[in-house]
Amino acid sequence: MAKLAEQQIHRLTIEGYASDGSGVARLEGMVVFVQGGIRGEMCDVRLTHVGRTALWGRVHEVLTPSSARVVPDCPHYGRCGGCQFRHMDYAQELEAKHTRVYDALTRLGGVEHLELPPVLGSPKVDRYRNKAQFPVSRGPRIGFYQNRTHRVVDVPDCLLQSQAAGRLRQAVKEWMTAWSVPAYDEKSRLGLVRHLYVRTNRRGESLCCLLVNGRGIPREHELVAALRSAEPGLTGVVLGINQSHSNVILGESYRTLWGQDFLSDRLCGSSFQLSVPSFYQVNPDQAEVLYNKALEFAQLTREDTALDLYCGIGTISLVLARQAGMVWGAEVVPQAVDDAVENARRNGVTNARFLCGDAGEAARRLDSQGVRPGVICVDPPRKGLAEEVVDIVASMAPRRVVYVSCDPGTLGRDVKRFAGHGYVLTQAAAVDLFPRAAHVETVVLLSKLNTKQHIEVELNLDELDLTASESKATYEEIREYVLEHTGLKVSHLYIAQVKQKYGIIERENYNKPKSENSRQPKCPPEKEAAITEALKHFGMI
Incomplete structure (x- = not known):
């Protein structure tokens, strides 16, 4: 066999799926990650990268197409990195996501005899996102990064985003062109406009924020006029200051150019105020499914105190407050905590309190004050929980831990950590908040074992x-x-x-x-x- 090299074409059978949505095949004992492959298909695959222990490629020709294969309905698919599943039907996408969650919980989490129901699919697979973050580069090009690169693909209309986001994007592009406003360049660290941020709500209103490498922009009035003309439902225009030399998107500070600096929306029967940096699920219909499943797993009573770590603007906290006697929410972003307090007030929720601090610090503070939650809910970012947070949560000895996760890999890792403290996975559900993209949300219930039960934990002293x-x-x-x-x-x-x-x-x-x-x-x-x-x-x- 000739030495494997890029651009070679090999006939392969797709056996499964990787975490990024690509197909998985094998060649000469090596794993091949195949962009555009569907399980069960035989394809001619062109190699795009040859590593020492793994290969990457894309489908050159499908020889035995799956019945799940469809013609992609977006002209940018394959170049733009926003979607990973537009070459297959939605049922197959849900199967791929089910496989990913199941493998992570069993292989990484060590869960045996896992019962994982089918993924709860989204009624809408297009136009479901309520937030767009468009990177901007010279041209100007405003769109999304090409897969595995920082090259911006100019996308006039993304099928995942609201049409309002597309109209505001076009207005910013025309404003930049008309007034020669430069885009930010990552390599030289020069230029001005870094990202365009658009948030929409269920009423069709929009909040627009321009993230810039500077303290201000030229032709502010012209920008506001262009945006208001392009989108009748616009409620505010905000300028975000981001002068960091990093890939962080959001700003260090914000200034309102016109209108209001927040947007209101309804979720799970409550009204929420959303500022630019506030975390809020991008698919509200499916977020309600996810949060109601978390509430079901929590099994709260009016005798219970619940702790919601990584509470953001209080969305899960207010859902838990319907059944708990008392809910404490903790969040590290001060503005989000302010929003959470305001959201509780505006919804007449009197049994929820919020404090600012990272998860570990907040849990320690409450523990020192004698707070003993029967249920702890965690909804961490993609990197999952720090090991000390797992230790602290377990030390508070709740009956149940409800873990909401946006990354099955780190969820699996943390489930295994909790098992070392006597908490075992008893229920799990996957909810698709991101149709056509590789991400999937999961919620699991970790229940405390009988304290008399003996648990063996293997420790690596070197890692301590x-x-x-x-x-x-x-x-x-x-x-x-x-x-x-x-x-x-x-x-x-x-x-x-x-x-x-x-x-x-x-x-x-x-x-x-x-x-x-x-x-x-x-x-x-x-x-x-x-x-x-x-x-x-x-x-x-």
Whole structure:
């Protein structure tokens, strides 16, 4: 067999799906991630990247098409990285997402005999998103990043977004062109406009925010006039200041150019006030399904105190307050906490309190005050829970932990951590909030085992000696993440080399050779890229 190389075409059978929605095949004992493949199909696959332990490719020709294959209905599909499933019907997409969640909970979470019902699908697969974040680059091009790149694909109309978002996007593009307003350039760190943010509500109203690399913009009045003319339902225009040299989207501060700096919406029967940085699920119809499932798992009574960590603007907290005697919500973003307090007031909820702080700090504070929640709900960001948060939650000894997750991989990892404290998964449900995209939401119920039951926990003493930066993710967690998402196997040495490159101080036994004359192997580029992505995922860089 000739040496494997990029642009070669190989005939492969798609066996399953990866976490990013691509098909999975095998070639000469190596995993091949195939963009555009459907399980069961035989395809000619053109290799696009050859790694040491894994390969990447795209479908060149389908020889035995699946009955689930459809013609993509978006002209940008395949170039824009926003959608991953437009080449298959929705039923097959839900099967792929079910497989992903099941594999994460059983393989990473160690759950045995898992009963996972079919994924709860969305009635709407297009125009369901209530928030758009368009990157802007020179041209100007306003759209979405091409898959695995930071090259912006100009997308006049995204089928996932509201039509209002498309109209406001076009108005900003015409304003930039008319007045020669420069887009921000990541490499030179010059230019002005970085992102366009549009949030819409169920009444068809919109809030528009321009994120810029500066304290102001030229022709403010002309921008406001253009946006108001383009979208009759516009309620406010906000300028977000973001002068950081990073890929962070939202601003350090905000200034209202016109109208109001918030939007109101209704969810689960309550009214919510949303500022630009507020976290709010992008698919409100499916968010109601998800939160009601969380409430069902919580099994609250009026005798219960509940704790909602990562509460955002209080959406889950107010749902829990319907059945609990008292709910405490904790969130690290001050503006979101202010919104949560206001949302409780406007909905007449008197049995909810909110405090500002990260999850671990808030839980410790409440514990010191004698708060003993019977149910703790967590809804963390994609990187999941820090290990100390798992420890603190378990130390508060709730009867049940309800975990809402947007990443099955980190959910599986955390389920395994909770099992070490005697909390086992007893129920699980997957809810599709992101049709046509690879993401999927999951909610699980972790119930406390009988305290008399003996639990054995295997500890790696080497991993217990952690620096502050390492505590965000252990070496094994980084290895598992890289393997799950890329198929690459990476050593502790390679991880240490990449961490050292980003200024994360390592213990000597990981990054020093055993003798002065010994030479260490250098981390290959494809593994360095995969490890770097894992470090970003866990919030370490």
